[in-house]
Amino acid sequence: MLDLSAFQNDPIMHSLRAAEPVFWRNPHTAPFAEALADVGLSAADVHDAAARLQRFAAYFLAAFPETAATQGLIESPLLVSKTWHQHYHLPAHRVLIKADNQLPISGAIKARGGIYEVLLHAETLALQHGLLRDTDDDYSKLHSDAARALFGQYSVAVGSTGNLGLSIGMMAAKLGFRAVVHMSADARQWKKDKLREHGAIVVEYAGDYGMAVAAGRQAAEQDPYAYFVDDESSRHLFLGYAVAGLRLKAQLDALQITVDAHHPLIVYLPCGVGGGPGGVAFGLKLALGDAVQCVFAEPTHSPCMLLGVYTGLHDAISVQDIGLDNITIADGLAVGRASGFVGRAMQRSLSAFYTLTDSQLAATWRAVYEQEGLYLEPSAAAGFAGLPYFADTPHATHLVWVTGGGLQPQAAIQEYLATCHVE
Ligand SMILES: *Cc1c(COP(=O)(O)O)cnc(C)c1O
Numbered sequence: 001m002l003d004l005s006a007f008q009n010d011p012i013m014h015s016l017r018a019a020e021p022v023f024w025r026n027p028h029t030a031p032f033a034e035a036l037a038d039v040g041l042s043a044a045d046v047h048d049a050a051a052r053l054q055r056f057a058a059y060f061l062a063a064f065p066e067t068a069a070t071q072g073l074i075e076s077p078l079l080v081s082k083t084w085h086q087h088y089h090l091p092a093h094r095v096l097i098k099a100d101n102q103l104p105i106s107g108a109i110k111a112r113g114g115i116y117e118v119l120l121h122a123e124t125l126a127l128q129h130g131l132l133r134d135t136d137d138d139y140s141k142l143h144s145d146a147a148r149a150l151f152g153q154y155s156v157a158v159g160s161t162g163n164l165g166l167s168i169g170m171m172a173a174k175l176g177f178r179a180v181v182h183m184s185a186d187a188r189q190w191k192k193d194k195l196r197e198h199g200a201i202v203v204e205y206a207g208d209y210g211m212a213v214a215a216g217r218q219a220a221e222q223d224p225y226a227y228f229v230d231d232e233s234s235r236h237l238f239l240g241y242a243v244a245g246l247r248l249k250a251q252l253d254a255l256q257i258t259v260d261a262h263h264p265l266i267v268y269l270p271c272g273v274g275g276g277p278g279g280v281a282f283g284l285k286l287a288l289g290d291a292v293q294c295v296f297a298e299p300t301h302s303p304c305m306l307l308g309v310y311t312g313l314h315d316a317i318s319v320q321d322i323g324l325d326n327i328t329i330a331d332g333l334a335v336g337r338a339s340g341f342v343g344r345a346m347q348r349s350l351s352a353f354y355t356l357t358d359s360q361l362a363a364t365w366r367a368v369y370e371q372e373g374l375y376l377e378p379s380a381a382a383g384f385a386g387l388p389y390f391a392d393t394p395h396a397t398h399l400v401w402v403t404g405g406g407l408q409p410q411a412a413i414q415e416y417l418a419t420c421h422v423e
Contacts, residue, residue, distance in 0.1 A: 107406020114167035116240025148176030159213030169200035245283020268383030274342035315340030330379035377405035
């Protein structure tokens with residue numbers, strides 16, 4: 001039994017239990033030079049991941065011609081807001097949008113970490129079996145019948161609310177692996193359809209994300225030829241996401257955005273289990289240090305990371321433990337228990353957390369669609385709701401990380417438009 005008596009009259013806990021929006025500025029933040037020790041990974045690890053992705057550029061150019069625009073890298077544009085800055089009377093270039101909905105292959109942030117981990121596994125096997133001579137070899141060789149024959153002997157499995165499964169399933173299937181995606185009940189039908197269309201096996205569960213992950217992990221454990229991508233604790237996923245932070249620096253420079261002690265960059269990231277936003281935040285901190293402040297957004301019904309970091313219990317507590325149902329229109333964020341690894345790694349590096357209700361999210365999503373012309377999925381718009389908390393920070397640039405929805409069929413958007421009512 002969890003002992004939460006220390007939080008009996010705690011106002012934040014009261015709001016979390018009542019599924020009311022909360023804002024919490026993290027009092028435990030430390031200078032990054034110090035907080036870095038919590039992570040157990042270094043800048044060298046992120047550079048290693050970036051170099052691996054660079055090696056695979058030749059593969060992507062061969063297998064996914066749409067990556068030609070980014071020279072075979074899976075990268076998204078950094079946009080300047082069209083109208084959003086006006087809500088806060090800020091100049092246009094003070095509100096930026098990192099458009100991960102435009103990432104190739106899965107149209108979501110999971111194309112960073114998820115695909116990275118599949119590539120790492122493929123590279124390891126290819127080197128072991130002599131398909132690649134060494135890491136200087138031509139990786140376009142992996143887009144071949146010989147490679148598919150090798151990878152076809154192995155399976156890659158994952159549990160997901162949708163986008164991680166989409167990223168890993170599409171990537172693994174393309175390489176020739178047997179791709180098995182364990183999907184939670186909240187996963188959207190079109191994501192399952194798309195995966196099956198691309199040759200992945202989709203296993204559906206009536207339960208939530210945690211259950212899908214547990215089932216996937218268990219199925220893979222019994223099979224020596226199976227590789228399970230563990231969204232709840234994978235360092236590889238985290239490093240794949242972290243590469244984004246390193247690459248953002250050049251995009252900021254190209255827009256002539258100064259980020260330093262007097263010009264903070266405040267980044268708003270939607271958080272599910274934590275790997276995506278946690279990894280991105282880690283990369284941003286490595287690239288920009290204390291000049292960047294990272295803020296996590298979660299649904300009021302699924303505030304797992306805030307709950308874990310706030311109580312210090314991390315993955316020992318779930319939103320169900322405080323009476324929440326983990327049901328939200330933000331399907332990408334419908335996670336009841338946060339990654340313990342990410343919570344512990346990033347607890348002194350994150351500046352603040354907030355939650356928003358489904359109706360706030362629906363209103364935000366609709367406004368972003370109408371005013372910015374962005375075709376997101378609801379969870380991907382959660383970062384926009386963080387600006388009011390920081391809009392008056394002097395000389396700040398605000399960066400809203402939009403995280404998915406790029407592959408949505410028009411029908412899904414129409415459905416959201418019809419159902420995303422503003423109460
Ligand atoms: C998965 C996801 C996130 C959050 O990533 P986590 O690693 O689960 O924290 C945010 N937005 C979208 C659209 C996602 O699919």
